[in-house]
Amino acid sequence: DREGHPSRAAARGGLGAVMGRRGLKAVVFLEGNQRPVMKDAARFRAASKAYMKALREHPMTGSVLPRFGTASLVTVINEMGAMPTRNYRTGRFEGADGLSGERMQALQQARGGQMTHACQVGCPIACSNVYHGPDGEYLTSGMEYETIALNGSNLDVADLDTVAAVDRLCDDTGLDTMETGATIAMAMEAGLLPYGDSAGILDMIRQMRDGTVLGRELAEGTERFGKRYGVRRIPVVKRQALAGYDPRALKGTGVTCATSPMGGDHTAGNTIGMPGLDPLGTAGQVEASRAAQTLMAVFDSLGMCIFSAMPSEDAAVFGLVGEMLAGVYGGSWTPDDVLALGRQTLENEKRFNAGAHIDASEDDVPAFMREEALPPHGSVFDIPREQLASTLDFSAGQRG
Ligand code: SF4
Structure with a gap:
């Protein structure tokens, strides 16, 4: 981070996997002093200033996230009944406080x-x-909701200090905290470790670091480890562990996790808090996911943090993104021109997957989530497969 703590990882978005595949260990950026050349710097600055104002005035980006960080989601998601608890057995964790x-x-x-x-x-x-x-003393930085969900409630741990120790150890080892928590849950399902055993959790991560026999098995990740030990309830999509939102109680995000080319990843398009969308219902979830995935792909493509997209739910604010692009590149950018960046990115991701032999047959949530009712709402994931298949199919004129 800016203070020099080695605390961030190129993990779930796939960049780390591509680097690993290519044998690329690092990319070093030298600090420069050149500013980007803009077609119309004044136009960019005016739009950027207005966008900043929208960020400051939005309740999430202006107040909740600055005060409590993404950990603010613990209470919200737990209240919704979508908090992964003891390997997605229930959506509400009694230790959430x-x-x-x-x-x-x-x-x-x-x-x-x-x-x-x-x-x-x-x-x-x-x-x-x-x-x-x-x-x-400093322990870790960037303690996020996902790390807390997958290594806290998901492992029956109600203590932030244990999760922080996991976060630090994962950062030092080069492990994705989410995949790590989901994998250790497989060990718990298999009876190798009791739920809630904080010392045992940290020991398993050290074993991954040290390369013991068990550590090497764990380091293969949730799906392979779960299958190796005969676990039935393996929460993965496209071999990536699901994020901290149970698809049965937040179905739009479930559609995203099922269909995103990145696998079970919420950052591809989280539908939480979308106006007029019942998280437990089936109506509108595919459309909501398509809109969210397209918008997130826009912000990812522009190198903007996904949280900065929040005020763009207001069409007038989203128009400012086109204005900023016009300031940098010239021309005029309609909202649909900007969304086209997202559609194009998603098409590219799908093409990448096709080349990696990952096809649409993998676009679904884990089977147990269609069969097992999730307490406290008793809901299952019931978005039909045919609807999932249409989510990122832009050929029929869907615009996102
Ligand atoms: S860039 Fe994004 S993730 Fe980083 S502090 Fe700002 S809002 Fe949070």
């Missing part, structure tokens, strides 16, 4: 840590944090 954004804020205030931390220069949201441990 111990993992909440409010709890993290109180701990960090007392210990000299930092909430409202910007992970990169110029971010006006600052949803990140610097987490200090019980001794008041």
Whole structure:
């Protein structure tokens, strides 16, 4: 991060996998002093300033995320009944208070840590944090909801300090915290470790680091480890562990996890909080996911943090993105021109997958999520397969 803590990873979006496949260990950027050449810098600045204002005025990007970070989602998702708990057996975790954004804020205030931390220069949201441990010293940074969900409630751990220790160990080892938590849940399903065993969880990660026999098996990830040990309930899509939202209680995000070329990844298009969308219903979920995936692909393509997309739910604010592009590249950019960037990116991702022999037959949630009712709502994932297949099919004129 900006303070030099080695705390970020190129993991789930696939870049790390591509680098690994190509044997590329690192890309080093030298600090330069050249500013990008713009066609119309004044036009860019005016649009950028207006967009910044929208970010500051939006309730999430202007208030909730800066104060509590993504950990603010613990309470929200738990209340919705979509919190992965003990390997997706229930959507509500009784220990959620111990993992909440409010709890993290109180701990960090007392210990000299930092909430409202910007992970990169110029971010006006600052949803990140610097987490200090019980001794008041730096422990980790970028403690996020997904790490908390997959290594907290998912493993029956109600203690942020344990999750922070997991986060630090994963960062030091070069492991994706989400895949790690989901894999350890497989070990728990297989009876190798009791749920809630904090010391055992940390030991398993050290075994991955040290390359013991069990550690090497664990390091193969959720699907391979789960299959090796005969686990039936393996929460993966396209061999990537699901994110911290149970698809049965947040079905639009479930559609995204099922159909995204990236696998079970929420960052491809989370539908949480979309106006007028019942997270437990079936109506409108495919359309909502398509819109979210297209918009996220736009922001990913532009190198903008996905949280900065939140105010773009307002069409007038989204129009400013086209204005910023016009300032940089010239010409005029309608909202549909901008969305075309997202559609094109998704088409490219699908082509990449086809080349990697990942086809549409893998576009679905794990079978147990269609069969097992999820407490407390008793819901299953019931979006028909044919509808999933149409989600990212732009050939029929869908615009996203
Ligand atoms: S760039 Fe994004 S992830 Fe980083 S602090 Fe800002 S809002 Fe958070």
